Amino acid sequence: MKCHFLGTNGWYDTPAGNTTCILIETPDLTVVLDAGSGLWKLDRVARMDLPVHLFLSHFHLDHLFGMHTLNKFPLGHVLSIYGQPGTREVLSTLVGPPFTVGLHDLPFPVHIIEREEGDYQDPFRVSCRYLRHSTPCMGYRITLGKKTIAYCPDTGYCENAVELAKSADLLIAECALRPGEESPEWPHLNPETAIRIAREAGSKRLALVHFDARAYPSPGDRDRIGYLYARECPSLVITHDDLTLDL
Incomplete structure (x- = not known):
């Protein structure tokens, strides 16, 4: 199992990287965490004949605007998109005419699954918890085989982030702020937090x-x-675009 960091920037693209998109590669399926501009690299590393499960954290554009590249991928299986309540309505506007090709006009089937906070078992173990951000933002805890990956995107410190990360093999956490910085009105993490x-x-x-x-x-x-x-x-990893971690 491998974790590929396709996009590691927040807010906008720079020479340092594309916006957030992370791919978890397994022999049987592909998991994608958020759909920032790094999503365009999906076919560099993912097998196009496997099911793809895309988890969206929230609706800020730096986590979504890679979705206009979906039409370039020759997926041979279902694309399942998971998100908080309201995801279907947001995507029906954002991913469709006149902005881009609509989800139902793509050359592969797309299923949208809206989830409340809770624990789920289809098709693998997933826990969903709201984090602390300026707009509702969902974090995830995903267990694939014997490995658990926690994903805590845009958030300030909160108990749900700690709960999602309990004993995880890998915690993927945002780091929008510089050391010592805080942003109470628009919560984000700094390295210390x-x-x-x-x-x-x-x-x-x-x-x-x-x-x-x-x-x-x-x-x-x-x-x-x-x-x-x-x-x-000592276990800290500073990610860059195109970094791959073995899990």
């Missing part, structure tokens, strides 16, 4: 994504976080 969540949850590994494009304009700005916190969090 992401590490706090990982530590309280007992996560085995922490990968930081969604580096704000203005706060982290270059890859070197991200890498400095790794140097600063290597001793405090």
Whole structure:
């Protein structure tokens, strides 16, 4: 099982990367976390003959606007899209004329599954919890085989983030803010708070994504976080576009 980071920026694209999109590769299916502009790279690494399960966290455009590239993929199976209540209505507007090809006009079937907070078992174990952001944002805990991946996108510190990350093999957490920065009106994580969540949850590994494009304009700005916190969090991974982790 591998985790491919197709897009690791927040807000907008820069030479440092595309916006957030993460692919989890298994022998039987593909899981995609958010559909930022990095989604266009899907066919670089994903098998097009396997089912694809796309989990959307919320409706901010940096997590959605890669969906206009769906028409380029020769998927030979169903694309299942999961999201909070209201996802079907939002996508029917955003992913359709006059903006792009509609979901039901794609050359493969698309199923939209709206989910409330809770725990689910189809077709694999998934927990959904709301996080702390400026707009409703869903985090996920996904178990594939014997591995558990927690995904905590746009959020401030909250108990639901810790709950999702409990003993996870990999916690993928956003890092939009610089060290020491806070944003109460538009909650996001800084490195210290992401590490706090990982530590309280007992996560085995922490990968930081969604580096704000203005706060982290270059890859070197991200890498400095790794140097600063290597001793405090030895399991820390600073992600860049096209990084692959073995799980």
